[in-house]
Amino acid sequence: MSLRNALLLALFAAGAVRADGSATTLFDSRPYVRNGGYQESPIYESFALTARGESDRDAWLQDLRVVARGWGRLTLGPPFDDRRTTGRVGRQLAVGGAVRATQLDGIARDGVLTNGLGVQTWTGVPVQARFDHFERGDFLGGGRVFWRQSFDSEVGASFVYALRRGYVAREDVAVDGSWTPLRAVTVSGLVQWSIVEERLAEARLQALWQLNPKLQLVADVQRTAPDLFVDRSSIFAVFSEERRDEVGGEIVYRLLQPLSLEADWHWLKLEGGHGHRAGARATFRTVRDASYGAEVRLITEPDNGYKLARVFATRRLPRNVTITVDLDAYWLEREINATKRSFVATVTGGWAFAQAWEAMIAGSFGTTPYFERRTEAIARLVYRFGLPGAFR
C-alpha cells in the first residue's frame, strides 16, 4: 500500500476528509507531421485527486490537502480561515511576479505574515517539457514580497534566478500590482527587468472598467523583449535585441441577458514593421445550457497574417446527452505547401450515462495546409468519484 493510500485511509477512518477526483481515459487518433506524416492513435489515462480535511474537532486536519498530480499541500498553524502560510512539496506551479508561471519539482512556501504583508518563495528544478532532457545544473529559485490590501488589490516585488546546464538562464527582478480602487475598476501591471542583460524584459499595464453590468471596457499596453524569453544559456541569446509593443483594447457588451458581444483590437509593433490583432465574437446562451457562437479574427504582420472565421454550438439533449459542433476556417496570406486555406469541422457527442460516468466521442475532419485530408477521432471516458466515507 502506498504512503498516500495509507494516509488517506487513516484520514477517512477519522471521518475528517472530503475527497473528490476524476479518472479520464482518452483516445485520440490524429495525423502528425512528424517523420513524414502518419496517423497516431494513443490512449491516455489521467487521474486527479483532491482531498482535504474538514473536521471541526481536529482543526489541524483542516489544512491538509492531497492532490494526486504528485504534490500535496500542508498548512501549518491555525485552521484554514486564519491560515498564515502554506507549504508545498513536489511537482507544482510557481506563479507570481518574475517567476511567471513555471512548473518545478521542489519546495514552495507562501502566505501573509502580518497586516497583509506576505512572502512567496520557490526553489527546485524546473520541469522539462516533453522531448527535453533533465541535465545537471538545472535550478530555479526565487521569491516575492507582497502587500495585500484586499483580495483584489495587491502589490509585489520579486526575483527569480534560473540555471540551465550550470549557466544563468534567467536572472530577473519584477514589480507587479493589481489594484481595485473602485468596484468597477481594476488596474493591473508588471515591470520585469533582466539583470543579466540590463534591459526591460517585459512591461504591461491593463485597466478594466465595468461601466454597468452590461458593458465592460479593457485597455492594455505591453512591451516585451522576445529575445529575453530565449533561454540565456542558448547561443542565440547573443544574436539580437528585439522589442515588441502592443496596445489596444476590448469591449464586452451584453446586449440582452443571453446575448454577449465582444470585440478586441490591438496594434502591434514588431521588429521589421507593424501589424494588427483583432477579433469579434457573439455568443448566445439559453437558460438550458445551450450556446451558439460566431467569431471572426484577423492577424496581420509585416510579412504574413491570416483571417479566421468560426461558428460553434453546444446543446444539451434529453437523457444527459450533449452535442457540440465547431466549424473553423482560416485563410493565410502566404502559402504553405501551395495552400492558403484551412477548414476543420469538429463534432462531439457526450453522454453522462451514469451518476459519475461520462463518455464523449469526437470526430474532426477537414483540409489544411499540412494535410490534404485531416481526420481526428477522440474518445474520452471520465469517472468522477468521491472516496468512500469522504462525501458530506
Place this chain on the structure above:
Amino acid sequence: MKRALLIGGGVLACATAATILGTDPAGDEILFPHARHQQAKVECITCHENVWDAKTLAGDFLPKEAKCLECHKQKKADGQCNFCHSDVRYAATWPKREPRLKMDHSAHIERVKEDCSQCHSRLSEPRHPATLSDGHAACLKCHDHAQQYSDARCDTCHVDLASYPLVPVSQVSHQGDFLRRHASVARSSQQSCGTCHEQNFCLDCHAKTAMVPVETKLVDRPDRRFIHRQDFLGRHSVESRMDPASCQRCHSTNTCETCHENSRVSAGLSARDPHPPGWSLPGSGAFHGDAARRNISSCASCHDQGAQSNCVQCHKVGGIGGDPHPPGFRSRHNLNEARSDGRCVACHL
C-alpha cells in the same frame, strides 16, 4: 478529392447543426408556478417543511409527488401528466443539487419572522428558472462580511468554489478574452486565484508534461478560448511571429527544434530548403541576418545546438560571417567575460 471532402464535411456539419438547433430543450422540467400557489395562499412550509429545521443544505427540501397529489390528485388520475411535467416521455424527479453554501435555515427562520421572501424574493416559474436566493445582496443586508470579503475568505459561506459552473462577471471579471488577460492578474493575485482554482486547474494548460493539450482533453468545449484550437499547426508560424514571447513562456526552443527535426523541415533534413531565396545574400531583403534580428526565436527553433549550431562556423571570431552581436552588446559584456564563460568559448577561442 479535396472538394468532395469539403462538401461531405459541410453536409455533416450542417446536419449536426440542424440537429442541435432543431431539437427540443433538454430534459424534463417539473412545472411549478410559485406565483399561482402564493395567490392561493399556500404557505412555503406546506411544501418545504423539511427546510424549517435544517442546519445545512445537505437535505431533501423539495416536495415529493405525494405532497402535490394532496391537492392535484385528480390530474394524475385523469392521466394529465403534462400538468406537472414538461416532457412526459422522460418524466423525472427534481434534479439533485449539490449544496454549495453553508446555510443554517433553522437559525434564520425566526430572525426573518418566517418571511422567506427576505432572502428568496424571486421564485422560479414554469420555463423561467430563478436563482435560489438573492445572492450576496440577501446575506449582506444583515451580515457584515467586509473582513471575510477583504481577505477572500469565501469559505466562510461557500463550499467548494472550484466546482461553480459560472465565472465571475464582476470582481476579477472573467468576461471577454480573459485567457489572454489572465496573466496580468494572476501574477499579482496568486492567492486570490487560489481561492477558486486548485493548481490542477492551472496545470491543464501550464503543465509542461501534460498528458495531452487542453484543447484535446476538452474538445467538447467550443465556447472556451483555447490557444491551440483546431488546425493550430497551420497558424503557428504566424502566431509565433506575432508574439514569440508568448510561445516561449511555455515552450523551450528545444520543443520547436525536436518537432521541426522530426517533421523534416529543418535545414539539412528536408529535400528543399525552408529558407527563402536570398537568405545568404546581404541586402537581399530576405537576408538571414535581418531575419535573425527580427525574430531570433524562429532561428533557435531549428538551430539551437549549442557549440554545434551552424551559426558558429561563420560567426566565430575570424569567421566570414563577422560579429553577430547586436549594437550595445559590447557595452554590457566584455572580452574577459567571454573568456570566463563556457558558452562563449564556441566562438571566442
